Amino acid sequence: MTLSMQQITASNFAYQHLPFDRFLDDAAALGREQVELWGIAPQFHVPHLSDVEARAVRRRVEARGLTVRCLTPEQVMYPVNIASPVAWLREESIGVFRRAAQLCAELGAELLLVTPGRGFEDEPVEAAWRRSADAIGEIAAYAGTLGVTCVVEALQRGESNLVNDSRTLARMIDEVGAAGLGAVLDTVAMAVAGESVDDYFDALGDRVRHVHLIDGRPAGHLAWGDGELPLADYLAALERRGYRGCMTFELFGDGGYAFDPRPVVERCLAAVRAALPA
Numbered sequence: 447m448t449l450s451m452q453q454i455t456a457s458n459f460a461y462q463h464l465p466f467d468r469f470l471d472d473a474a475a476l477g478r479e480q481v482e483l484w485g486i487a488p489q490f491h492v493p494h495l496s497d498v499e500a501r502a503v504r505r506r507v508e509a510r511g512l513t514v515r516c517l518t519p520e521q522v523m524y525p526v527n528i529a530s531p532v533a534w535l536r537e538e539s540i541g542v543f544r545r546a547a548q549l550c551a552e553l554g555a556e557l558l559l560v561t562p563g564r565g566f567e568d569e570p571v572e573a574a575w576r577r578s579a580d581a582i583g584e585i586a587a588y589a590g591t592l593g594v595t596c597v598v599e600a601l602q603r604g605e606s607n608l609v610n611d612s613r614t615l616a617r618m619i620d621e622v623g624a625a626g627l628g629a630v631l632d633t634v635a636m637a638v639a640g641e642s643v644d645d646y647f648d649a650l651g652d653r654v655r656h657v658h659l660i661d662g663r664p665a666g667h668l669a670w671g672d673g674e675l676p677l678a679d680y681l682a683a684l685e686r687r688g689y690r691g692c693m694t695f696e697l698f699g700d701g702g703y704a705f706d707p708r709p710v711v712e713r714c715l716a717a718v719r720a721a722l723p724a
Contacts, residue, residue, distance in 0.1 A: 449685045457482040460697040460707035472708045474510035482694040485519035492519045492546050500552035515692050516557035519546045528581035529563030529574045540581050547589035558596050562609040579621050586624035597655045599630035602638050611639040612649040628655030637664035643683035659693040667698040669710045670717035678721040685723045
């Protein structure tokens with residue numbers, strides 16, 4: 447088997463200022479089969495969404511021939527931090543992910559994306575690390591009872607002071623020790639850390655379960671062609687390492703993408719199509 451265009455999911459990351467059905471219509475029209483759903487207000491606000499509303503979202507997705515592959519609750523800009531030293535904030539953050547796991551089950555989503563959070567900058571890293579690992583373990587165990595697998599993503603240093611590269615991500619996953627716990631390879635976080643696709647697979651092997659395939663300089667959440675990262679090299683390495691999971695364009699507001707996202711997504715799809723290994 448080789449990498450294919452059908453591994454590219456649709457995602458609503460650049461659609462936060464448009465109706466959710468506009469996103470779904472574009473996803474279907476662009477030939478996507480799976481969706482990574484960003485849990486963001488007003489489209490899918492995890493703390494306020496009922497089971498009934500989630501089932502309605504699933505019907506809207508499936509009516510267009512799509513399925514939800516991964517739910518990614520907003521957890522960096524929002525006050526969600528599973529490593530927080532503030533007890534009520536940490537507990538409420540864990541609650542957000544437990545609720546997100548329930549919503550994954552309602553959506554039929556296999557994966558729930560979790561990030562490690564951060565501690566205070568002036569406290570020992572070990573204390574925040576312990577809070578994060580304990581929380582990930584609790585969330586992953588609960589999600590597992592619902593048939594949902596958690597995948598953990600390394601973040602850039604400005605986003606987290608705990609997990610910023612593949613080696614630290616592997617250490618966190620090993621320490622948590624939850625069955626099936628996987629990893630996310632984010633090409634921008636990877637590039638900012640000075641790493642490669644092979645570094646990720648050397649550290650994590652087949653635990654790499656999901657990929658955020660985005661351009662950057664090296665940071666940013668840019669469309670392919672707006673940054674400087676080597677898309678063809680990344681795809682060749684993913685092919686060589688036998689990656690068969692999904693890949694998502696995690697496009698945010700950079701470059702005005704949210705004003706008219708479909709042409710940007712089309713451009714990214716064309717770039718991947720041209721760069722796929724023969």
